[in-house]
Amino acid sequence: MNALEAILSRRTSKVLVDPDKPWEVTGSLKEFLPEILLAAESAPFHYPAHRSHKHPDHDSPVPWRIHCLDGEGCRQLLKIIRTRDVAAGKIPAMLAAAEYLALTTWLPTPGDPSDNPGQYFDPTLENMEHIAAASAAIQNMLIAATARGVPNYWSSGGLLREEEWMKRLDIPASQILLGAIFFFPREETFPHRPMEIAPGKMRSQKGKQSSWVRFMRPMAENP
Ligand SMILES: Cc1cc2nc3c(=O)[nH]c(=O)nc-3n(C[C@H](O)[C@H](O)[C@H](O)COP(=O)(O)O)c2cc1C
Numbered sequence: 001m002n003a004l005e006a007i008l009s010r011r012t013s014k015v016l017v018d019p020d021k022p023w024e025v026t027g028s029l030k031e032f033l034p035e036i037l038l039a040a041e042s043a044p045f046h047y048p049a050h051r052s053h054k055h056p057d058h059d060s061p062v063p064w065r066i067h068c069l070d071g072e073g074c075r076q077l078l079k080i081i082r083t084r085d086v087a088a089g090k091i092p093a094m095l096a097a098a099e100y101l102a103l104t105t106w107l108p109t110p111g112d113p114s115d116n117p118g119q120y121f122d123p124t125l126e127n128m129e130h131i132a133a134a135s136a137a138i139q140n141m142l143i144a145a146t147a148r149g150v151p152n153y154w155s156s157g158g159l160l161r162e163e164e165w166m167k168r169l170d171i172p173a174s175q176i177l178l179g180a181i182f183f184f185p186r187e188e189t190f191p192h193r194p195m196e197i198a199p200g201k202m203r204s205q206k207g208k209q210s211s212w213v214r215f216m217r218p219m220a221e222n223p
Pocket of ligand 1: 010011012013154155156157158178179199200201202203
């Protein structure tokens with residue numbers, strides 16, 4: 001599959017399995033993960049991450065971090081979630097099937113909290129571009145996975161965004177979760193297993209191209 005074919009065939013695929021009967025981990029995506037991470041690494045970025053995010057083991061200037069759980073880790077997380085009486089939506093059903101979960105954060109440049117009290121993050125151009133770069137890294141992973149026939153899904157993370165779960169996953173509070181990216185076994189490996197594949201809710205809502213693109217010329221005069 002070439003790059004354009006992969007981009008055009010990418011789609012949200014939520015592989016949902018009965019959380020009481022999680023799939024055995026196959027390890028079948030091990031060979032693809034390095035490529036998927038390389039695709040993330042190939043994303044552009046404009047500004048280096050703020051120095052406060054530098055960690056001896058993770059000192060890259062890229063404004064994203066990827067915290068990766070393998071299949072075993074997904075099943076362990078599923079177990080922990082199920083011991084707690086929490087509303088977790090479809091997350092358990094996907095943790096029961098996933099071979100990898102890439103919890104992808106972006107690294108906000110801190111501002112002066114008194115400038116924007118109660119704000120989630122400092123609303124600067126630099127932070128907007130940090131989010132943009134981290135989003136490009138995620139999209140690259142989705143496309144690489146698609147090119148290799150790996151069903152994938154970009155979730156906001158649901159309960160995993162909450163402080164308790166971020167702590168359990170040892171994700172620094174200074175990082176903001178941008179996506180919990182699920183990678184599922186390739187479809188040919190689960191032809192007879194009971195499951196459902198749910199599409200993205202907004203898939204058919206994108207509208208015609210003419211509703212979001214326009215071709216234009218600049219005005220010579222100041223309007
Ligand atoms: C930033 C971001 C967060 C998303 N979070 C969720 C989510 O939490 N739950 C969900 O069902 N879909 C989520 N999606 C996936 C969208 O539902 C999906 O992209 C949309 O329905 C279009 O379908 P497609 O990906 O097949 O084109 C997210 C997508 C993006 C870009």
